[in-house]
Structure formats: C-alpha cells, structure tokens
Amino acid sequence: MLDLWLTPxxxxLSLTAATLETLIAAQKSMSMMAPMGVAAPMTEDKLRDAFQIAADVNLRRWEDTAGAxxxxPNWLHDMHAMPGNLxxxxxxxxxxxGR
Structure with missing residues (x-):
C-alpha cells in the first residue's frame, strides 16, 4: 500500500531528474557546437556526438517509463489485458x- 502512495x-522525482538530465545534455551538445560562445562551423563529428547524447538520454527515459x-498494481495490468470493447x-x- 505504501508503494501505491509513493508511486506519484x-x-x-524521475520526471524532474529526466528534465535536468535532458537540459544538461542539450547544454553539452550546444557547447560542443559553439565552444566559448564563438560560432564554430558544425562538423559531422560534433553533430554525431550531439545526436548520440540526445539518443542516450531518450533511451534512458524510455527505460524509466517501462519500469514505471x-x-x-496488478489490477491495472488486468484492466489493460481485457478486450477493448468490454x-x-x-x-x-x-x-x-439506467434510464
């Protein structure tokens, strides 16, 4: 029962951590694109690194969602296992x- 109350x-907390991690990843990828505030030309390596950082963060969020x-509770899983029209x-x- 305590677990049911702690779930929200x-x-x-997971959403807050995910938001923070996403913002940090975005900041890192932006700093890789333009270090020290100087607009540097975008290279393929920098773009690949930025994409991989964003993909890693996205994958971790999906893992958290799957775990959640x-x-x-089991009764909720049973509700989803019922036929759609039931x-x-x-x-x-x-x-x-009722009328």
Whole structure:
C-alpha cells in the first residue's frame, strides 16, 4: 500500500531528474557546437556526438517509463489485458438500463 502512495512521488522525482538530465545534455551538445560562445562551423563529428547524447538520454527515459509501467498494481495490468470493447459495452449497457 505504501508503494501505491509513493508511486506519484517517485514519478515526479524521475520526471524532474529526466528534465535536468535532458537540459544538461542539450547544454553539452550546444557547447560542443559553439565552444566559448564563438560560432564554430558544425562538423559531422560534433553533430554525431550531439545526436548520440540526445539518443542516450531518450533511451534512458524510455527505460524509466517501462519500469514505471511494470511496477503498476496488478489490477491495472488486468484492466489493460481485457478486450477493448468490454468496458465500453459494460458502460453502454449500464447507461441504457439506467434510464
């Protein structure tokens, strides 16, 4: 139960860390493009390094997302395993019979 209450806090902490890491990666890639505030010509190596930094950060965020989805409660996983029309049919029949 405690884990259920801590999940939003952990998610916000992970989002904050992800944002910080993304900003740092962007700052590093920008500094590689123009060191010391001087506009240097963009080389293929600098562009490749900047892209790899951004791709690494993106991959780590997807890993965090997969871990968060895996740690959701079992009843929520059961809801996603149901056929797509089950909940809508149940809702529709409840609304029709309720009138």
């Amino acid at each position: 806090w952990r998610a916000s 989805l895996q740690n959701l 909940v809508t049919d149940w809702f529709d029949s409840a609304r029709r019979n």
